[in-house]
Amino acid sequence: MNVEILDAEGVKIAGTFDARYIDPGREQRFTVSMWLKDVHLWCIENPYLYTARFTVYSGEEIIPAKLVDKIEIPFGIRSIEFTKDNGFFLNGQHVKIQGLALHHDAGLLGAAVPEKVWERRLLKLREMGCNAIRNAHSAASPELLDMCDKFGLMVFDEFHDEWQIPGKRIIPTSILNFRKPAIPALAPASILISGVIKTPPLLSAATATILR
Numbered sequence: 001m002n003v004e005i006l007d008a009e010g011v012k013i014a015g016t017f018d019a020r021y022i023d024p025g026r027e028q029r030f031t032v033s034m035w036l037k038d039v040h041l042w043c044i045e046n047p048y049l050y051t052a053r054f055t056v057y058s059g060e061e062i063i064p065a066k067l068v069d070k071i072e073i074p075f076g077i078r079s080i081e082f083t084k085d086n087g088f089f090l091n092g093q094h095v096k097i098q099g100l101a102l103h104h105d106a107g108l109l110g111a112a113v114p115e116k117v118w119e120r121r122l123l124k125l126r127e128m129g130c131n132a133i134r135n136a137h138s139a140a141s142p143e144l145l146d147m148c149d150k151f152g153l154m155v156f157d158e159f160h161d162e163w164q165i166p167g168k169r170i171i172p173t174s175i176l177n178f179r180k181p182a183i184p185a186l187a188p189a190s191i192l193i194s195g196v197i198k199t200p201p202l203l204s205a206a207t208a209t210i211l212r
Contacts, residue, residue: 044095078090
């Protein structure tokens with residue numbers, strides 16, 4: 001497997017290669033480390049994005065004829081900090097979060113929202129001075145998070161909410177089985193918070209213990 005890091009202009013700035021034999025039908029986990037010098041930080045005003053390119057080859061030669069699979073993942077580099085006295089800091093700079101809740105659908109267009117519709121909505125929000133969104137009640141689509149990365153919108157990524165029917169509250173079993181961190185190592189730079197359920201008083205003590 002070959003791993004390359006590209007800058008915003010598509011220029012390779014780092015890379016590494018790991019050759020292993022994997023039996024057909026088996027899985028193999030790879031862990032690689034690289035240093036990036038003089039990095040450009042992702043921020044609201046300049047949402048700089050790098051690209052991690054992963055390519056898998058058959059054999060030890062890195063040549064087009066041996067290419068088996070390829071995936072490219074955009075990512076940003078930034079630091080975040082929440083303090084009880086001074087609020088939120090992005091890359092060491094104090095930032096006031098000015099956002100709103102955004103549901104997964106687009107009105108009459110339904111839940112399968114065309115990307116152009118999301119693009120128009122997010123750009124309008126940026127023009128209004130909005131710098132953050134909470135995707136209300138359900139996890140955001142990868143396409144939406146990619147746009148938030150690109151446009152410099154911070155995200156509260158709500159994994160799930162509860163549902164209600166007359167006389168009964170339902171908490172999805174996916175929440176009760178929620179053990180692993182919701183934010184992976186190479187998460188979208190736009191995600192600041194990842195959480196479940198906006199109404200914690202409705203949770204039982206046992207469920208709250210599980211989520212902690």
